[in-house]
Amino acid sequence: EAQVTQNPRYLITVTGKKLTVTCSQNMNHEYMSWYRQDPGLGLRQIYYSMNVEVTDKGDVPEGYKVSRKEKRNFPLILESPSPNQTSLYFCASSFERGYQETQYFGPGTRLLVL
Amino acid sequence: EDQVTQSPEALRLQEGESSSLNCSYTVSGLRGLFWYRQDPGKGPEFLFTLYSAGEEKEKERLKATLTKKESFLHITAPKPEDSATYLCAVLYGGATNKLIFGTGTLLAVQP
Numbered sequence: 584e585a586q587v588t589q590n591p592r593y594l595i596t597v598t599g600k601k602l603t604v605t606c607s608q609n610m611n612h613e614y615m616s617w618y619r620q621d622p623g624l625g626l627r628q629i630y631y632s633m634n635v636e637v638t639d640k641g642d643v644p645e646g647y648k649v650s651r652k653e654k655r656n657f658p659l660i661l662e663s664p665s666p667n668q669t670s671l672y673f674c675a676s677s678f679e680r681g682y683q684e685t686q687y688f689g690p691g692t693r694l695l696v697l
Numbered sequence: 698e699d700q701v702t703q704s705p706e707a708l709r710l711q712e713g714e715s716s717s718l719n720c721s722y723t724v725s726g727l728r729g730l731f732w733y734r735q736d737p738g739k740g741p742e743f744l745f746t747l748y749s750a751g752e753e754k755e756k757e758r759l760k761a762t763l764t765k766k767e768s769f770l771h772i773t774a775p776k777p778e779d780s781a782t783y784l785c786a787v788l789y790g791g792a793t794n795k796l797i798f799g800t801g802t803l804l805a806v807q808p
Contacts, residue, residue, distance in 0.1 A: 587740070618798075625701075626741070626784070626798040673740050685731075688740030 585610045587689035589674050595695045596664055604659045604692050606674030614677045615657040616641065616686070617649065619670040626673065632657055664696045699724045701787050703799035710806050713774045718802045720785035721767040728794060730768050732761050733784040735801070741784055744770075775806045 587608045596602055608615065616631035618641075628641030632651040646668055648660040657676075661668060671693050675686040704719045720730070729748050733741035745754040747763040754761045758779065760771040770783055782801040788794055 623800060625800040626786075628796065675740075685743050685746060686741075687743070688733075690740050691738070 585687070587674055587676055587687050589672075589689040589692050591692060592690065593693050595697065597697050598665055599663050602661050602664060602694075604661075604672060604674075604694070606657045606659065606689060607655050608657075608674075608676040608687070609655065610676060610678075610687065611654065612676035612678055612687075613654070615651070616675050617647070617657070617659045618673045618675065619643065620673060620691075621670050629659070629672075664694075666696045669694060669696045699789070699795070699797060701785060701797045701799040703783075703785055703802050705802060706800070707803040708805070710772075710775055710804070712776055712806055712808050715771070715773045715775070717772070718770040718783055718804070719767060720770070720787075720799055722787045722797075723766075724787055724789040724795075724797070726789050728788040728790070730763055731786045731788070732768070732770055733786065735782045735784055744783075772804070775804075777806050777808050780804055780806045 617629040618626045630649040632638045674689040732744040735741045745761040786798040
């Protein structure tokens, strides 16, 4: 089954404790991205990756890191989480970031930073 | 300012009562407009892509249309299982494509 998986689905942590949210897709997609979704603000892109070893900032990259060492995986790293990073996070993938873009989203990771 | 606005924020319909959701945008160089459905606790699920004014796409009870300034998602004779949040997103720009999501319309269809 074609899908995007994220782990963990729920996470409660404390300020400053490094964490990683994993994302994996099995569709051989080149393009992957991370979004956060907050009430009243919609989905906002954090980082994206056009292919292995190619990453770039989205609209709200501050406080986040990513890496793309393999085509299928795109982890999101919070080196020193803060309460304003409490949010619902989605990973997405598509064949290419271009004219005919159809993104497949993961199930989401709900993060609470105390 | 590049912007995507969805209205209404929330809509309650009776089963069978047709209506439309609106997605208006102010961007330069539209490349595509996307509609997604999002159920509680899940990621958005792709519905349609529209590329140019006048284009229409249909899927079951849903029909999406596009003009130069807005898109409509028409829901004909909705059923309770159509209840969800509907998101639109706009892809625009030249060499550096940008994608903006609207904040969504929460649709509740009562039996």
